[in-house]
Amino acid sequence: MGEREQVMAALRGASRRFCDLVESLDPADAARPVEGLDWNVGDTVAHVLTVVRRGFADLRRSDRAEATAALNALCLEETPERDPQVLGELLRRDLHTALDVVFPAIPDDRVFPFHGGVSTTMTPALRVVLGEFVVHGFDVARAVDRPWPVAGDEARLLVPGELLGAWLRPEAADGAFEIRIAGAAPLLLTIRARRLSTGCVPPAGSAGAADVAVIALDPAEFVLGFYGRVPVADPGLLALRSRFLPA
Numbered sequence: 001m002g003e004r005e006q007v008m009a010a011l012r013g014a015s016r017r018f019c020d021l022v023e024s025l026d027p028a029d030a031a032r033p034v035e036g037l038d039w040n041v042g043d044t045v046a047h048v049l050t051v052v053r054r055g056f057a058d059l060r061r062s063d064r065a066e067a068t069a070a071l072n073a074l075c076l077e078e079t080p081e082r083d084p085q086v087l088g089e090l091l092r093r094d095l096h097t098a099l100d101v102v103f104p105a106i107p108d109d110r111v112f113p114f115h116g117g118v119s120t121t122m123t124p125a126l127r128v129v130l131g132e133f134v135v136h137g138f139d140v141a142r143a144v145d146r147p148w149p150v151a152g153d154e155a156r157l158l159v160p161g162e163l164l165g166a167w168l169r170p171e172a173a174d175g176a177f178e179i180r181i182a183g184a185a186p187l188l189l190t191i192r193a194r195r196l197s198t199g200c201v202p203p204a205g206s207a208g209a210a211d212v213a214v215i216a217l218d219p220a221e222f223v224l225g226f227y228g229r230v231p232v233a234d235p236g237l238l239a240l241r242s243r244f245l246p247a
Contacts, residue, residue, distance in 0.1 A: 004108060007126045008099070010154050014133040015095050018048065021141060021148070023088035030082045032143045036228060041143050042082030044136050049087060050075035051132045052094045055125075056102040065116040065167045065245050116166030124163040131158050135227050142229075155219030156184045160226070160240075164247065165196030172243040177236060180216035188212065191243060213239060 022045050030042030039047065050072070054060065058075070062068040081087055106112075106122050114120040114128075134154050141148030159179050168191065177189045188199045213236040215222065225232040225241070232238050 004123045004126070006153070007123055007130060007157055008103070010151075010157055011126060011130045011133070012099060013151075014130055014137065014154055015091075015099070018133045018137045018140075019088050019091050019095070021137060021146065022084050022091065024146075025084035025144060027083055027085075029144050030084055034139045034143045037139065039076075041140050042084065042087070043076060044139050044143075045084060045087045045091075046079045046082060047072060047076055048132055048136050049091055049094065050079055051129065052091065052098055055098045055129060056094075059113075061113050061117075062115040063117045065247075068115050068247070071115070114163065114166075118163065118166045120163050124161050127157055127161060128163065130154065131223075131227075134158060134223065135229065138224060138229055150220035150223060152181070152183055152219040155223045156181050158223045158226075159187055160189060160196065160244075161198060162196055164244070165194075167245045167247050168194050168196060168243055169245055170194065175239065175243070176212045177240050178212045178214045179222070180214060181219050181222055183219075189240070215240065 025041070030040065030045075032041045034040060034044050037044065050058070054075070060071060060075075062071045081090070103122065103126070108122055111119050111121055112125075114125060134150055138148045138150065140146075159181065172191055172194055174193070175191050179187045179189060190197050190199065215234060215236040217225070217234060217237065221230065222237065224230040225234070225237050227247070228241070232241065
């Protein structure tokens with residue numbers, strides 16, 4: 001199975017779990033605050049709906065990373081529905097359009113605009129959409145005191161790729177990080193001159209290997225820690241996360 005097929009399979013699973021969670025909520029749950037965000041549960045679900053719609057109907061994109069929050073706020077303001085049952089129905093309908101009709105028709109090599117003023121292809125963009133469901137699913141579940149396990153296959157696909165380089169802080173220092181997630185080959189993330197690149201881990205004892213910070217964590221701990229949803233004690237992950245603007 002290729003990477004795109006893996007991402008699509010994970011996206012189908014995570015979005016289905018997200019919709020199941022949303023449709024299990026009572027109307028009063030929509031007003032529950034979401035920890036760490038300025039949104040409540042209804043706002044968070046509505047935001048995810050706007051993300052799905054920006055995958056096939058709404059072509060607005062932020063021209064720089066710092067402008068993404070303002071665009072998110074505008075899209076949320078334009079989407080007034082907050083009832084979980086209604087939002088769940090809208091999500092399932094639009095996910096069918098996105099996952100079954102539009103996304104499969106876009107070839108791997110097609111380049112198109114993305115947020116942050118950059119361009120991308122389908123697989124990196126799908127990984128970002130997957131992150132919306134995994135991370136915001138955790139947000140909603142925590143707000144209503146429900147479990148939200150993060151699977152290792154989901155988490156491994158959410159290690160930052162080159163597309164997230166647009167969210168590096170202007171003052172981001174150079175550095176190299178070896179990401180070790182159980183069940184996956186080690187991945188090297190390198191930041192040089194405010195550019196993020198991925199590659200193979202240098203062999204032990206080779207030049208530069210000693211300058212690589214090793215981050216070895218449980219998959220869910222890595223993803224939720226990187227996105228600021230759980231406390232982080234690992235110094236390497238703290239250093240990596242500090243180089244990015246909030247996404």
